[in-house]
Amino acid sequence: MGSLPKDCEHLLKNMVGDEIAMNPLDLGEFRRQEQMVVDFLVNYYKNVEKYPVLSQVEPGYLSKCLPSSAPEDEEPLEAILDDVHRYIVPGLTHWQSPTFFAYFQTNTSTAAILGEMLCAGFSVAGFNWVSSPAATELESLVMDWLGKMLDLPRPFLFSGNGGGVIEGNTTEAMICTLIAARERVLRRSGHDSITKLVVYGSDQTHCSFQKAARVVGIDPRNIRALKTTQSTLFGLSPDLLRKAIRLDIDGGLIPLYLCTTVGTTSVTAVDPLEPLCKVASEFGMWVHVDAAYAGSSCICPEYRKFLNGVEFADSFCFNAHKWLLTSLDCCCLWVKDPNALVKSLSTDPEYLKNEATESKQVVDYKDWQLSLSRRFRALKLWLVLRIYGVRNLRSHIRNDCRLAKLFEELVVKDGRFEVVFPRNFALVCFRIRPSAVTGMANGQAMEDENREAWKLNEGQFW
Amino acid sequence: MGSLPKDCEHLLKNMVGDEIAMNPLDLGEFRRQEQMVVDFLVNYYKNVEKYPVLSQVEPGYLSKCLPSSAPEDEEPLEAILDDVHRYIVPGLTHWQSPTFFAYFQTNTSTAAILGEMLCAGFSVAGFNWVSSPAATELESLVMDWLGKMLDLPRPFLFSGNGGGVIEGNTTEAMICTLIAARERVLRRSGHDSITKLVVYGSDQTHCSFQKAARVVGIDPRNIRALKTTQSTLFGLSPDLLRKAIRLDIDGGLIPLYLCTTVGTTSVTAVDPLEPLCKVASEFGMWVHVDAAYAGSSCICPEYRKFLNGVEFADSFCFNAHKWLLTSLDCCCLWVKDPNALVKSLSTDPEYLKNEATESKQVVDYKDWQLSLSRRFRALKLWLVLRIYGVRNLRSHIRNDCRLAKLFEELVVKDGRFEVVFPRNFALVCFRIRPSAVTGMANGQAMEDENREAWKLNEGQFW
Structure with missing residues (x-):
């Protein structure tokens, strides 16, 4: 936004005349309006059980309620919140309703909302260490906290030379690890081999995997959705996997990546991680564990057994924004070899060079994810872990x-x-x-x- | 979170004994704690000019200040905010400081913070229309509002059979449009042609473009960063582009995608959109306009000239989270042919089937972006446009x-x-x-x- 030293203000005044610029962070207004939104949300939560969980509106309803252009002049928050109440709330499917039983949940909580407020308040774009060291360091720290809560093997933690990162979503986590795996192979065999790469999941694997594989350029004919049955409780069979890989190798293809699942979307089936990882390792493949929903439960010792075998995988991911009270978006990814991500996803333009990066003593999370900019999402996860314990x-x-x-x-x-x-x-x-x-x-x-x-x-x- | 009807509560009590589950949305606590965070932020803004803009901490500072594991028991917000003040604030590079002059800004505002609160409060995962119709419909509406403010040609608006979507960031917008362009070609020429696809930008194009192109599987040798000079004010020369394309075609390659820029990162140079689009159209290429920073200025008629020629492009993108007071993340992308995105990015698993989608009367934004889940980001953009006008x-x-x-x-x-x-x-x-x-x-x-x-x-x- 920019301001000038006091002694330059007369200069500015002379140049721009008397027009006064708006103040988008007037602290009196900030305080008054925040209070109004808090009151609004309290009222929403008080009444949420009375609303039909599934919105009853018809397609196109909103364009009949709101103007078709932005207002020329400012509007009072009172009028806007009135519109939220009249037009937005009836159009919500109420994910926070206690009677919401569709899909896996995206639980929020007081702690998560406080975290989002701090995040929006500081509004830093912590893409590398120097752009806000606390954003990076808190994320590294809290990902180690959470890794320990899940009893993840040490090689996934920063303290064990691996590390964790908060991605926006499961698809991004899959894309990033797929690219790390893909580049590892293509650096060896040349880029033209991209057409020969094969990735494996089961017919229970989340649809994000198919999408992620297509995004990174895997030939759709080389995306395997291996059949599961009731006899294996819809877990992927290691024997079936080995047979599929052998067939592909015989066909001149290159096995690249296996996506296993702990808690599938349809029935929360669990793939047998250890034997699957052993098959994959015979062929030098990257193994990813997607525990998007069920991962949260593994902070309880009695559910941790479902992660047995994760020690043989390359990456593990779950969504704290589903079941761990940390509202969207908070997808937690750990990898054993952060360098595999960095080598494939790093950018190093002139305008981002800085001494901290050059010292190689810091994490630059831009090289662990797709985007450059990133929100300070670690704050809300940290608040959730501390406020609740x-x-x-x-x-x-x-x-x-x-x-x-x-x-x-x-x-x-x-x-x-x-x-x-x-x-x-x-x-x-x-x-x-x-x-x-x-x-x-x-x-x-x-x-x-x-x-x-x-x-x-x-x-x-x- | 789930609850039971009143008459079932005795059943539950008998089964689980007397252990009381925590309440992550206790409304009294919610109100009290929100107030504390508002006070904290007001205090932060009052003092932000006193802090050194660039954080003075050393790499690794935070792990010396905070414990290495999550607390077993709940902690009071007072203690946590005290830690934020003592350990997080000194580790911030203060993007909201009036004396921040590094990088392009990520301005926040009262309106944006209110929007983030409502977004976190409702916490809906509006991936398709039915999962919260208001989230989709408000986004479509507000993207048309903003499109009109920018005087975008009608074919980019929903009202002109195009449409806008809020992506998380520039890289995602580039990846999605690259995939739409890629699939259009590969559907015709077969997937093996992926190794022949070429994409073009200038040596001033943002590094996200190189990254996005690598992500979607473009051979790094086929990513062109055409040289610009002072003589063209660092804008990409249409003649140079044509020569490069001809050379690639002669070499058996397939020109795919041109990334133009309005307001480059180094010097805010502007590529000559109209002649560049005309060259690209001779070869059937997709043209993307990246106005990440400068796009916001085009809501003023006197800056709109910099977008002249956008009517010949396929997609246009800018970050409202940079200069339009809408805090991270709010990357606004418009396309003339939404179907090109949907055909390449859609998923249709059993567990997402629903009548609204089948009726083809609704937008399912999951098919316009990489991830499945998505935050209700339209709220904050809508609040910014209405509160300020x-x-x-x-x-x-x-x-x-x-x-x-x-x-x-x-x-x-x-x-x-x-x-x-x-x-x-x-x-x-x-x-x-x-x-x-x-x-x-x-x-x-x-x-x-x-x-x-x-x-x-x-x-x-x-």
């Missing part, structure tokens, strides 16, 4: 799992429903029991009925 | 440019310095005048002196 966060996870267990037991006791997949975390997969509905002999009719029930629920307890 | 935002831009003009005139009057590039916006490029320093006959010594002055300034008015 490990004990309360574990209690939060356990409470959700207990609720799920209770619900599962209610379903099991009710003859009309059946649980179709054993519960691992806080997701219960159930459906109408075929025998409970007359005339439901064939599978398609049954499926239709379940689908219809799902749709109905969208408007009710969704 | 177009008139005040123009005044904000004009005031910055007037300050720059004043500074430029002071430099010109001072025999010790010289302006090395004509000012276009609010950046003044100047250096110590060679004749002002004795014994500065050779260029290298001169450059060293200027570099040293730059370094000294890092600690002073940076």
Whole structure:
């Protein structure tokens, strides 16, 4: 924004005449308006249970409520918050409603909101160390804190020569690690080999993986979604993986990257990490562990078993913005070899050169991610960990799992429903029991009925 | 988070014993703690001019101040804010300081901070329309508002069958448009042609472009940074572009994408959009306009001329989080053919199917960007446009440019310095005048002196 020393102000006045520039950070207004928004949010949370969880608006509703151009003059916050209440709130699907049971959640919390306020207040663009050292150093520190909470093997921590970074989302984490893996191979075999690279997941792997692989230039024909079945509880079979890799190698292709999942999106299945990593290591592949949803639970010792084998992987990722009370966006990625990221993602233009970087004593997170600029997201994660403490966060996870267990037991006791997949975390997969509905002999009719029930629920307890 | 109907609570109590789950959104605490953070930020802004703009800490300072593990128990916000004051603030490079003159700014404002609070408060993950219709519809609306403020040609607006989206950052915008362009070619010529694709920018193009091109699998040897000179005021020469393209075609390569810039990072040079677009169109290439910094100024009619020719481009992008008072992250991208993005970036797994998407009456922004989840960033942009209004935002831009003009005139009057590039916006490029320093006959010594002055300034008015 810029200002001038006091003794230059007369110069400015002479030059620009009497026009007074607006002040976008008037502290009196700041205080008054913040209070109004706090009141608004308190009121929203008080009433959120009364709203239908799924928004009832029709496509295109908002353009009928709001003007088609920006206002020429300033508007009072009162009028804007009134519009938020009248037009925005009814158009929300209420992710923070206690009766929201669709998708995996994106829980927020008081601590996360405070963290977002500090982040927006400081508004630093901490792309490298020197652009705001605290932003980088707090992120490194808090990622080690969180890594220890998850009992991640030391090689993933900064204190063990690995390291963690907060990415914006799962897709970005996958793209960055895919590129690190891709460049490792292409540096050896030449860039033309890009057309021969193959990546592997299962038919349960999140759709982000397909997208990430396409983004980094993998031939869509070389993206494997290996079939899983009920017999392996929808976990990827190491034997199947080995067979697929051998077939690809025989076909002249190059196995590059395996995406494993702990807690898949459809049923929270868990891939057997250790044997899968062993197969991948035979072929020199990068192994990524995507625990987007379920990772949070692993701060409880009783759930940590689901990460067994992560010590053989190259990268591990989960979203604190899902189940760990840290609102969007906070995707936590750890890698054993940060240099693999940096070698593939670094930029070094003249205008970013600085002594700290040249000293090689600092982390420049711009080289661990896609974008240059980055928000100070570590603040909210740090606030969540400190305001609640490990004990309360574990209690939060356990409470959700207990609720799920209770619900599962209610379903099991009710003859009309059946649980179709054993519960691992806080997701219960159930459906109408075929025998409970007359005339439901064939599978398609049954499926239709379940689908219809799902749709109905969208408007009710969704 | 989930809760149970009242009549089920006894069931839960029997099952889980007396352990009380924490409440991460206790409204009394929320109100009390928000107030504390508001007070903290007001105090920060009151004092920000007293801090050295460039942080004075040494690499590794923070790990000496804070514990190496997360606390087991909750901590009071008072203690945490005390740590923020003692350990985080001294480690900030203060981007919001009125005496910050390094890099392009990332201005925040009261309106932007209020918007971030609402965004974090609602915490919806509006990846598609149904997941929170208001998030999508407000974004579409506000992008049309902003497009009109910039006098963008109608084909970039939703009302003209194009459309805008808020991406996280410039790199993401480049990656998404590069992929749209890449897939358009590869669908025709087969995926193996990826090794033949060539992208073009100038030696002044932002480093994000090189990175984005590498990410999407362009052979690094096929990324052209065409030389610019003082004679074209560091704008890319259309003739040079045509020659480079012809040479590549003769070499069996396929020209794909041209990245033009309005307001380059080093000197805010402006590429001649219209003639460059005409060259690119001869070869069927995608043209992207990156106006990351300077785009904001084009809401003033007197700066709009710098966008002349944008009507011939395929995509246009600028960062409202730089100069338009909308804190990180708010990168505004418009495309003429949204379908080119959707065809290349869409995902359609079972768990995301819904009637609104199937009706094809809605925008699903997940297919316009890299990630699945997305924050409700439109709120803060909407608040900025309404709380200040177009008139005040123009005044904000004009005031910055007037300050720059004043500074430029002071430099010109001072025999010790010289302006090395004509000012276009609010950046003044100047250096110590060679004749002002004795014994500065050779260029290298001169450059060293200027570099040293730059370094000294890092600690002073940076």
